[in-house]
Amino acid sequence: MNLSLFIARRIYSGKEVQKQVSKPAVRIAMIGIAIGLAVMIISVGVVIGFKNEIKSKVVGFGSHIQVSNFDSSLSYETRPVVTNDSIIKVLSSIPGIKHVQRYSTKPGMIKTDNAFQGMVLKGVGQEFDPTFFRKNLVEGEVPAFSDSTSTNEVLISKSLANKLNLKLGDKIYTYYIQSEVRARRFTIKGIYQTNFSEYDNLFLLTDIRTVNHLNQWEPEQATGMELQITDYDQLDKVAYDVYQHVDKEVDKYGGVYYTQTIEQLNPSVFAWLSLLDMNVWVILILMVGVAGFTMISGLLIIILERTNMIGILKALGAKNFSIREIFLYFSVFLIGKGMLWGNIVGLLFCFVQSKFHLFKLNPETYYIDHVPVEFNIWLFLLINAGTFIASVLMLVGPSYLISKINPAKSIQFE
Incomplete structure (x- = not known):
């Protein structure tokens, strides 16, 4: 078995972790991941649903393509x-x-x-x-x-x-x-x-x-x-x-026959819909940033708290890379748990809103009387994969702090 993974699991599942100073930081990090992922799932679901609803109304009145007189x-x-x-x-x-x-x-x-x-x-x-x-x-x-x-x-x-x-x-x-x-x-x-x-x-x-x-x-x-x-x-x-x-x-x-698409016939509507894509990208970047930085702060606190353990491992001959692996694996467990709750919250909101239309809109402004939600399995998987990879990559840099810890001093660290 991978020794770094084994130690990370023991740290993650150990009962003594409940008494550590890092407990609030760990919770905040997981909550940050959960909220960020839930907001991303909801944002993408709402924007896709809204665009498709408006698009279906425009197409319903004028179809996809019109052939008329030039x-x-x-x-x-x-x-x-x-x-x-x-x-x-x-x-x-x-x-x-x-x-x-x-x-x-x-x-x-x-x-x-x-x-x-x-x-x-x-x-x-x-x-x-x-x-x-x-x-x-x-x-x-x-x-x-x-x-x-x-x-x-x-x-x-x-x-x-x-x-x-x-x-x-x-x-x-x-x-x-x-x-x-x-x-x-x-x-x-x-x-x-x-x-x-x-x-x-x-x-x-x-x-x-x-x-x-x-x-x-x-x-x-x-x-x-x-x-x-x-x-x-x-x-x-x-x-x-x-x-x-x-x-x-x-x-x-x-x-004389002349062909036009529904997008050419309604340029202002589709230009407005295309602007929503930019809003989604801004939300995704901000949420990934928030989730990543909360994980960074949590990891740094955990490393500082485990300075004594790091010194002992170094004294026993463990390499910096192996010790960094321990804390990165531990972070992956926390990210996974946060993403699990984020998926539950995000998908639950999407399901409830799509069935019961709890959140309403002004139809005179938005052309629809409720917040539309549409679930896309591929985008859902892409959001999860992107969040996971971005969060882990953001932790690689801070994990280098382990190489700065001196075994002689850290073993006495309390």
């Missing part, structure tokens, strides 16, 4: 492109594309007896994937959208419904300005709430035939196509493949 302005009053079965088949065949759906938009206004509100009417076809809106549905149901008939049913956000004092089943009148003012009456079939105010206060969903009729487009035309991908990490690669297949192609009406 000549479309930045407003929702767009120019169309042909979105027939041929182009959809081409896009669906690109590796990484999971789903393709058409959409059309038309800006307008909702008017009630007492108020009015600007909005964008978004039309979708029968291939529309309603998963995102069903997940965020508050009342009613998602209408069965069609491209062959006008249902005159809409899905409206809870924030718009509250502003206009509307409820499920109400009839609403909408108005659109083109060469002349046109009106359209809809029935509220469902109410959704995502807490993403930029879109909740904007979009009404209906069938694509109605929007195309308001835009006076041909049945095979639409504002564009929304593409869902299988792996978000491959967004740029898949977008480039889409670009290679359709960009700058001209349809029979003169529309």
